[in-house]
Amino acid sequence: MNLVRVALAVPLFQFFDYLLPEEMQPVRGGRVLVPFGRQQRVGIVVDFPAQSEVASEQLKPICQVLDEENLFNEPLWQLIHWAANYYQAPLGEALFQALPVKLRQGESAVENDRTFLRITPLGEQALRENLLKRAKKQQEALHSLAQSPQEKGQTPFASSIWHSLKEKGYVEEYEQVNSIRPWQALEQPIVNEENKHRLNKEQALALGRILFHQGFAVWLIDGVTGSGKTEIYLQTIEETLKKGQQVLVLVPEIGLTPQTVQRFQARFNVEIDVLHSNLNDTQRLRAWQRAKSGQSAVVIGTRSALFTQFSNLGLIVIDEEHDGSFKQQEGWRYHARDLAVVYAKLLNIPILLGSATPSLESLNNVKLGKYQHLILQKRAGNSTALQQFVIDLKHQRIQNGLSDALANKMQEHLQQGNQVLLFLNRRGFAPVLFCHECGWIATCQHCEKPYTYHQHQRVLRCHHCSSQKPIPMQCGHCGSTHLMTTGLGTEQLEDTLKQRFPDYVVTRIDRDSTARKGTLEKHLQDIQQGKSQILIGTQMLAKGHHFPNVTLVGLLNVDNALFSLDFRAEERLAQLYVQVAGRAGRSEKHGQVVLQTHYPDHPLLRSLLKEGYGEFAQQALHLREQMGLPPYSSQALFRTQSRHSEQAEQFLQQIAATLQHLSIEGLQIYGPMPAPFSKKAGAYRWQLLVQHSSRAVLHQALSQFQANMPQKSHQVRWILDVDPLDLT
Incomplete structure (x- = not known):
């Protein structure tokens, strides 16, 4: 009896065993179609066990093998396993989140032939004679095709418009055979030398240190705005491309992507792909396929682009490394910057972290000798004070x-x-409630911390000791009634x-x-x-x-x-x-x-x-450090929400009791308490903060908690956020 162990995109810390028919040959890291309940689901093969804990008569055979090769190279496979363990996420959810949506749905991972639309001679005549003057959208669509053919399904016009134009004989479809051409096969120089900037002494020294070092290193480029950090990125990328290797550039927000791409395209004559949330699912799949097959040289993207499969990745660049949007706030809550450092170490390649305002975590890693610090103090160009x-x-x-x-x-x-x-x-x-006249702040007498203003409950609440009081009508210092939040x-x-x-x-x-x-x-x-x-x-x-x-x-x-x-x-x-x-x-x-x-x-x-x-x-x-807060300690935040406030609070009380029962010395538990925004979209929100001075001990506690997790009401939703960036 041959078995296959499969991870599914479900919020469960377990795998599922299936029978493997003799004629099927799945691969680890490849997808299979399996029966799950009354439906079929896409799964990812994680193992071929010799035996199963499930009785053989209860095992079902897999339905179909979707991939002939692994969708994850070994370093990426290791990274996702490490990340799922660190962020306390089910491996199935982590693996599927690392894939484009189309692959999660079971579409082919191999780049197939593509269908394009082009204008016909009859269509050109229709434009010349203005035959579509009463069908403005059709006229616009036909004008766009007159400029150049467009891929079917990738145009801004509705399919019904193209259908009408095909019916009239103005447009026709044709197939373009896909031919994989590595980016290195380009016939022009990698770099447009005329767009290259001369480095000042500070920049040249920084670049020299980066290029001299071989293998893994984390370089924190700490430079004031306008100091030329981007030029160091570009010249490091140039040297990486000259070795025939690919580059991943992560930017924090979609707003940075268009201008970043323009600057890269002006500098390099190579294939550059962009990955961000405004792409449709087909475009994201194409970019993933092109990176995997080695057709693209540079991929620029937001945090999820970290999980792109590359054929030969040689450098990772994280711009604005301090930015909080590198932390995922839905699903499993990974931090793309921190995972990128782990990934670079697995690949034994350099990673550049750039910022005018480095995060305190990164500056602490410099102190610990984990990161190399490159400081740029000179403001480039004609910038004025x-x-x-x-x-x-x-x-x-x-x-x-x-x-x-x-x-x-x-x-x-x-x-x-x-x-x-x-x-x-x-x-x-x-x-926070304060007085506009004198600046007095409503403060908890026990903790000397500002009360948080809860509008829905009409109370002031201390989120350190949980004490509360009614909202005052006047200032506690000068008596003014001009109170503001x-x-x-x-x-x-x-x-x-x-x-x-x-x-x-x-x-x-x-x-x-x-x-x-x-x-x-x-x-x-x-x-x-x-x-x-x-x-x-x-x-x-x-x-x-x-x-x-x-x-x-x-x-x-x-x-x-x-x-x-x-x-x-x-x-x-x-x-x-x-x-x-x-x-x-x-x-x-x-x-x-x-x-x-x-x-x-x-x-x-x-x-x-x-x-x-x-x-x-x-x-x-x-x-x-004096207060024992990160980066000198580690935190995890449990959040619950429910239509019933007492149920959200009660489940956190059970979690707190479970953690206390572990009897781990030095484990600090704060709460449960209402979230600062205690009601959102009709649901009450509560939270529980757990902290320990040792990262390893905190993770030991979280792992033990997962094994002893209390039962919860189906009316309560909850999440666990490891290394939370947002406590509100």
Whole structure:
């Protein structure tokens, strides 16, 4: 009796055994079609066991073998196994998340022949004679084909339009035989030398160190905005390509991808593929196939591109390594930067981590000797020094987050024909109650930590000791009734700006306003062309974009980070400030950056503005060490949600009891307590934080917990987030 052990995309920490018919020959890491309940599902072969714990009469045969070869090379296979174990995720879910959607659905992993559409002579005649003037969409589609043939299913036009055009004889289909051509077979130089920049001394020394070292090394390129980090990436990539190897470049947000691709295409005459969430499933599969077969030289993508199968990967680059969007927040919650370092070690290749504001975790790894530190302090090009201003909001008139003082500054810059950029700090936000007149903050007397404002329950709650109190009617210090909560929305700010500056165009760039495909690129183009004068953005606009006419940048609601429940909020604010400041004065124009706050004397702000990010980071690391917080300890966060608050809380109480029963010395358990945003989409949210000074001991506790997990109600959903970045 031959057996095959299969992983399925189910939230269970187990595999499933099936009988293997003699005529079938699956491979480890390949897909098979198997019966599962009343349906058939795609599975991935993980083993060929000699025997099964399931009785032979209960075993069913697999239905079909889908792959003749492994979909995961050995280093990638090892990486996903390691990651599933580290992040406490079922291996089946991790393996399937690493594959394009089409492969999860059972489509062929081999690149097949492709069907294209082209215009016929009759179609060309129809365009000349304007025969489709009453069918505008058909006319547009035919015009697009007149430029060049297009792949079927990959055009912006509906299939019904192409069907009508084929019926009229204006369009025909043809097959293009797929021929795999390695990227190295190009007939032109790898690099466009005229687009290459001459390195300054600092850059040249950094590049020399990277290229001299052989094999695995983590290089933290720590450079101020405009210091030329990208040029070091490009010249390191050039040397990798000259060896015939491929390169993976990870960027944090989809907003960075278009301009990154443009810069790479201008520099290199090689096949470059892009992987991000705005691609359709067929496009993602094509990019995966091309990397696996060696047709693409460079793959640029967001976090999930890490799991792309390469034929010969030689270098990994992570731009903006500090960015929180490298951490997956749905499904299994891996961190792409941290996994990329593990992957580079498995492959024995270098990895570059770049940032103007390195994460405290990476700076600590430099201290420990795990990372090599390359510092670029010289600002390249004609960039000018910035003027910094702090606006004290106490006693200022404020309208939806905009003070009169900032509005007056905006007017000055706009009248000079320049652009203004306003940022909202939204990450790690938990609302805090404070007095607009004197700056008093509602604080827990037991913990000396700010209370979190819970709007739905109309209470102030301490997330350290769980004490709570009613929302006060007046300030506890000066008696003023002008109490406010930190927090601000982009839409309200947009409305205020349109009323206050009716002669200028206001453009808002956030996740909501750029949800439709192509809107982000359109907004960015309008900004570059000067069609928009006032820009409102969140984190997605803070990074990487070059706006030469922006001379004033305002950071509006910084106070929510100064008193956040999340200990990382201050680090994020410092990073955002430096990134934001990098948007102003990037050309020969003088730039100004403005911070609005009720607390201008806060130690963080004073340290950041006077001594810069590097000194702030060292102080923050020292404080984290004193408090026993990451990176000097490890954390895991359990989250539950349910329509019934008591059920969500009760399950976490069971988890806490299970962990306490393990009797692990030094294991700290905080909670359960309501999440700072305690109700979302009709569901109540609770959380439980677990911490230990030893990463290994914490993971031992989590593994033991999985083996003794309590039963839960089907009305409760829960997740486990290892190394959580967001505690709100």
